[in-house]
Amino acid sequence: xxxxxxxxxxxxxxxxxxxxxCNHSTISGNEYVxxxxxxxxxxxxxxxxxxxxxETNEMASLIITEDRKSSTLILPHATLxxxxxxxxxxxxxxxxxxxxxxTRLTVKP
Amino acid sequence: GAVVSxxxxxxxxxxxxxxxxxxxxxxxxxxTMFWYRQFxxxxxxxxxxxxxxxxxxxxxxxxxxKFLINHASLTLSTLTVTSAHxxxxxxxxxxxxxxxxxxxxxxxTRLTVV
Numbered sequence: 001x002x003x004x005x006x007x008x009x010x011x012x013x014x015x016x017x018x019x020x021x022c023n024h025s026t027i028s029g030n031e032y033v034x035x036x037x038x039x040x041x042x043x044x045x046x047x048x049x050x051x052x053x054x055e056t057n058e059m060a061s062l063i064i065t066e067d068r069k070s071s072t073l074i075l076p077h078a079t080l081x082x083x084x085x086x087x088x089x090x091x092x093x094x095x096x097x098x099x100x101x102x103t104r105l106t107v108k109p
Numbered sequence: 110g111a112v113v114s115x116x117x118x119x120x121x122x123x124x125x126x127x128x129x130x131x132x133x134x135x136x137x138x139x140x141t142m143f144w145y146r147q148f149x150x151x152x153x154x155x156x157x158x159x160x161x162x163x164x165x166x167x168x169x170x171x172x173x174x175k176f177l178i179n180h181a182s183l184t185l186s187t188l189t190v191t192s193a194h195x196x197x198x199x200x201x202x203x204x205x206x207x208x209x210x211x212x213x214x215x216x217x218t219r220l221t222v223v
Binding site for chain 1: 204
């Protein structure tokens with residue numbers, strides 16, 4: 001599975017949109033982009049995933065560039081409860097999920 | 110999303126004893142389950158993958174005789190840490206998926222070996 005690169009940390013003001021970037025320049029055609037988050041001392045929580053089209057659900061939006069070499073997870077109105085480590089994972093369907101270091105998002109009042 | 114339940118949430122055991130952690134998929138049939146370990150301030154590290162009815166596949170460096178994994182049914186997998194030592198103290202997390210769908214994670218088990 002392709003490797004991903006994320007900034008180690010980001011801050012966001014409460015109520016504003018949080019935009020979390022992820023680079024996956026070696027992604028191949030059959031690899032999906034997944035996003036999970038982990039709130040302190042809990043198991044990871046699935047957020048969203050996509051192949052090449054942008055996706056939106058009740059939690060977030062996923063924007064994937066046309067060349068698929070990078071993506072952005074958007075939390076439209078961040079709250080204090082969104083403070084967590086966010087993991088971007090690229091994998092072929094059916095493969096196991098392997099985690100990098102992720103981005104520690106801190107939402108500030 | 111789907112629900113994966115882990116039990117216990119935390120456990121303290123004496124050095125040399127064994128500890129069993131359960132992972133259940135509550136509303137779907139988990140054809141594949143995964144076990145991870147997470148040390149403080151680090152990311153999740155995959156320990157092993159198990160398919161229902163088959164032997165688990167362990168990652169390099171994970172001792173299969175120390176970390177016994179059983180996946181006897183489509184809703185239950187267990188991880189037994191045998192002869193636990195203080196260095197085994199960690200946060201253990203399971204995940205489960207049905208077919209090739211996205212994986213859902215349990216809430217984790219914090220193991221402290223004293």
